[in-house]
Amino acid sequence: xxxxxxxxxxxxxxxxxxxxxxxxxxxxxxxxxxxxxxxxxxxxxxxxxxxxxxxxxxxxxxxxxxxxxxxxxxxxxxxxxxxxxxxxxxxxxxxxxxxxxxxxxxxxxxxxxxxxxxxxxxxxxxxxx
Numbered sequence: 001x002x003x004x005x006x007x008x009x010x011x012x013x014x015x016x017x018x019x020x021x022x023x024x025x026x027x028x029x030x031x032x033x034x035x036x037x038x039x040x041x042x043x044x045x046x047x048x049x050x051x052x053x054x055x056x057x058x059x060x061x062x063x064x065x066x067x068x069x070x071x072x073x074x075x076x077x078x079x080x081x082x083x084x085x086x087x088x089x090x091x092x093x094x095x096x097x098x099x100x101x102x103x104x105x106x107x108x109x110x111x112x113x114x115x116x117x118x119x120x121x122x123x124x125x126x127x128x129x
Contacts, residue, residue, distance in 0.1 A: 032078045050096045
């Protein structure tokens with residue numbers, strides 16, 4: 001089978017990525033990041049930041065408690081976020097990125113730089129021209 005691209009021909013656990021497996025892998029990764037608030041949560045936690053639920057709520061004022069809790073639970077389940085519960089009253093819960101979650105930072109930086117390279121819409125030629 002052919003390689004996806006010379007830059008995507010890395011081997012992982014003795015396996016070389018193909019066009020199909022690379023597309024499926026990226027699709028799977030993007031599914032983990034789906035959600036209106038996940039990127040905002042990630043950027044609040046990058047750099048080793050530790051935030052309590054209420055701090056995240058204040059930092060992302062448009063999110064509801066229910067949605068923030070749901071997105072954090074999904075990210076915890078996927079291994080991106082670590083949740084630490086302190087046995088005290090009232091309950092104290094802190095969120096931070098796992099090492100794997102923190103490793104998303106360079107990938108998102110690269111995506112942001114890629115997006116900045118997009119040509120202006122007005123400069124694009126209409127289809128069929």
